[in-house]
Amino acid sequence: MTTHQTNAHQTGTTPQTGTAHTGGAHTGTTHQNDASMGELVSRLSEEMSHLVRGEFELARLELTEKAKHTGRGAGAFGAAGLVALYGVGVLIATAILALALVLDAWLAALLVGVVLLAIAGIMAMVGKKEVSEGAPMKPERATENIKRDVEAVKQHGRPDDHTARRTP
Known part of the structure; x- marks a missing residue:
């Protein structure tokens, strides 16, 4: 026997609760069973209300934190898009300068501009097709x-x- 079990055996108490037992069938009654049904329902209602309020507060805090991260992420994506736009501009200028080695500069710029407008036109047609397939909303x-x-x-x-x- 452990020390706790020995003490419980000597004092006539159960090791889990420390309540006295008489050797007969355990009735299972505790001080909580002394409360009326109305009090128990009232207590349950109060605790459920408190629990629901707590869960809503937790959800609000979680969503606030996620919104902060989402906002920072959107800002980072916006900055990345701006830097990428400048990068594309530099690449276009590089293409014009490279073509200017074999063509006149104005012709190189015109050729690159026409190619870019053709690409933009194709992308616009694809976008229009996709939007029309999604309509009506x-x-x-x-x-x-x-x-x-x-x-x-x-x-x-x-x-x-x-x-x-x-x-x-």
């Missing part, structure tokens, strides 16, 4: 499902969820 399938559910409720008194039994 409404959830068509969800709209149809809602219309069907409304019609089912009008006819049968409940939505048609493919599992509901129809009334005769």
Whole structure:
């Protein structure tokens, strides 16, 4: 026997709770069971309310922290885009200067400008096609499902969820 078990055995207490036992069946009653049902429900309601408020506060703090990180990340992306834009400008100037070694400078600049405008035109056409495929901006399938559910409720008194039994 351990020292704790020996002490419990000698004093007639259980090792987990330190409460006295008489050797008969343990009734399991504690001082908390003395509270009325109304008090217990009231206490439960208060604690649940406190728990929910705490969870909302935790969620707010988490979202605030995530928003700060997102804002800093967006700023870093914006700065990276600006630096990349300057880098593209330098590369364009380099292409013009390289072509100017074999062509007149004005012709090299014109050629690079035409190529860039052609690339921009192709990108614009692809973008227009993608946007037109996404239009109109409404959830068509969800709209149809809602219309069907409304019609089912009008006819049968409940939505048609493919599992509901129809009334005769």
